[in-house]
Amino acid sequence: MVSDSTINASIPNVSKDFGKKKRANRSAKLKQCKLDARREQWLSQVKNKNCKEEVNVPVVGGGKFNGPAIVTWKKAAQCCKVLEVDNPGVEEISHHFSDSESSPSNSPTNALVGASDANQGHNSNSNLSPGRETAEGLNFEGQLPICENVDAQLEKSKSVGVGILGRGSENCKAWRPDDAFRPQSLPNLAKQHSFPTGAERLQGFGNPWVRNNMTPRVPTSCPICCEDLDLTDSSFLPCPCGFHLCLFCHKRILEEDSRCPGCRKEYASEPVEKEASVSGGSLTIRLARSCSMSSSRV
Amino acid sequence: MMNTGSSSGGRTLWASTTSGSGKRIQKELKELDCPPLSSAGPIAYSINHWLATFLGSPGTPYEGGIFFLDILFPNEYPFKPPKVMFKTRIYHCNVDSSGNVYLDILKDGWSPALTISQVLLAVRSIFLTPDPYNALVPSIAHLYQVDRKRHDELAAEWTHRFAK
Numbered sequence: 001m002v003s004d005s006t007i008n009a010s011i012p013n014v015s016k017d018f019g020k021k022k023r024a025n026r027s028a029k030l031k032q033c034k035l036d037a038r039r040e041q042w043l044s045q046v047k048n049k050n051c052k053e054e055v056n057v058p059v060v061g062g063g064k065f066n067g068p069a070i071v072t073w074k075k076a077a078q079c080c081k082v083l084e085v086d087n088p089g090v091e092e093i094s095h096h097f098s099d100s101e102s103s104p105s106n107s108p109t110n111a112l113v114g115a116s117d118a119n120q121g122h123n124s125n126s127n128l129s130p131g132r133e134t135a136e137g138l139n140f141e142g143q144l145p146i147c148e149n150v151d152a153q154l155e156k157s158k159s160v161g162v163g164i165l166g167r168g169s170e171n172c173k174a175w176r177p178d179d180a181f182r183p184q185s186l187p188n189l190a191k192q193h194s195f196p197t198g199a200e201r202l203q204g205f206g207n208p209w210v211r212n213n214m215t216p217r218v219p220t221s222c223p224i225c226c227e228d229l230d231l232t233d234s235s236f237l238p239c240p241c242g243f244h245l246c247l248f249c250h251k252r253i254l255e256e257d258s259r260c261p262g263c264r265k266e267y268a269s270e271p272v273e274k275e276a277s278v279s280g281g282s283l284t285i286r287l288a289r290s291c292s293m294s295s296s297r298v
Numbered sequence: 299m300m301n302t303g304s305s306s307g308g309r310t311l312w313a314s315t316t317s318g319s320g321k322r323i324q325k326e327l328k329e330l331d332c333p334p335l336s337s338a339g340p341i342a343y344s345i346n347h348w349l350a351t352f353l354g355s356p357g358t359p360y361e362g363g364i365f366f367l368d369i370l371f372p373n374e375y376p377f378k379p380p381k382v383m384f385k386t387r388i389y390h391c392n393v394d395s396s397g398n399v400y401l402d403i404l405k406d407g408w409s410p411a412l413t414i415s416q417v418l419l420a421v422r423s424i425f426l427t428p429d430p431y432n433a434l435v436p437s438i439a440h441l442y443q444v445d446r447k448r449h450d451e452l453a454a455e456w457t458h459r460f461a462k
Contacts, residue, residue, distance in 0.1 A: 224410045
């Protein structure tokens with residue numbers, strides 16, 4: 001319920017800022033977007049069948065870490081409460097749910113989730129004790145899978161969240177217009193604002209976490225002549241220091257002072273074998289290539 | 299300020315940019331990262347001829363002076379180092395009277411992987427800390443080591459005479 005107020009507060013603020021800057025027709029357009037977005041949000045909160053989707057979105061969106069995780073829990077709890085209205089038996093689900101939530105876990109997310117436990121308690125702890133054991137025993141064909149689904153996905157989002165800790169820090173506020181947790185049925189605002197992050201994600205190398213594990217990174221162009229490196233060039237590694245350059249520049253350097261531009265050591269007369277002794281077996285394909293290159297060159 | 303270089307006009311030697319170094323120099327210009335209190339850029343007609351400007355750092359005898367340097371990229375660049383010349387006279391043990399500057403990375407220490415930004419940084423560093431052990435003008439180096447105060451006075455005087 002706390003998150004609801006933040007949703008409703010944040011969207012008008014953002015569009016108000018825009019409205020000041022833009023012309024009248026532009027602001028009218030934005031107003032329409034705002035109204036649409038708001039209506040969609042209300043619909044998604046009220047509808048029962050949206051419950052599962054609400055929970056699914058964060059996992060699909062890649063799991064921002066801090067605030068959004070808490071919001072997810074609250075939203076899930078809300079959904080379960082909505083279910084209670086329709087089906088009295090579902091009460092146990094929310095018990096089961098809050099039980100699993102407050103149980104100790106070794107994930108660091110739990111500390112953050114723990115902050116929201118107090119609020120959660122207001123929602124569902126009042127009639128907690130008698131139903132807890134029956135939650136496992138009873139078999140709700142329709143609803144229990146949802147809960148298991150929730151648990152499984154929360155586990156998943158925890159593990160994702162740990163990995164993403166580094167890059168998710170910039171937007172840790174809940175339900176901002178550029179938040180990936182927003183339901184994907186809000187294209188107008190969401191797409192406008194989240195485009196850069198989306199493009200970054202699409203690049204493949206955009207994830208700094210992955211990039212840090214790649215050592216050394218192969219440049220796309222020769223650092224000496226600035227021409228693009230083709231496949232042969234980028235797999236050509238004449239010096240154990242890992243300095244990449246194109247074959248033309250390498251040949252030219254061999255003709256002159258024959259020192260590696262990266263480390264200033266002389267290129268070994270047989271760079272291939274040097275590389276083999278240093279780098280080991282994982283570079284066999286590369287070795288074969290530079291073998292053929294050097295034999296054709298020499 | 300870049301285009302006020304006195305020697306830019308009649309220099310036809312560097313007028314053509316047909317060498318293979320053009321792309322590299324273009325890229326360096328695009329990604330140029332000048333050290334503080336300095337700037338650099340090509341003079342008209344040729345991208346192989348740059349002018350760099352250094353302001354004397356506060357706290358040094360060169361404070362208040364404006365020093366111009368010519369940077370000439372040979373056609374073999376980056377396999378050969380750029381030529382850096384002081385156009386403004388300076389009292390400095392690593393700069394001789396005709397403006398040649400001693401820098402290791404512009405001679406034997408050159409590597410094709412070095413960029414002009416790094417060269418500018420090296421020039422900046424000799425402004426701050428002269429290197430008397432690799433001096434082009436031994437008398438200034440000697441004075442720098444023996445009588446630092448007198449050296450600084452002379453350097454400040456030269457700065458006032460030639461670089462303001």
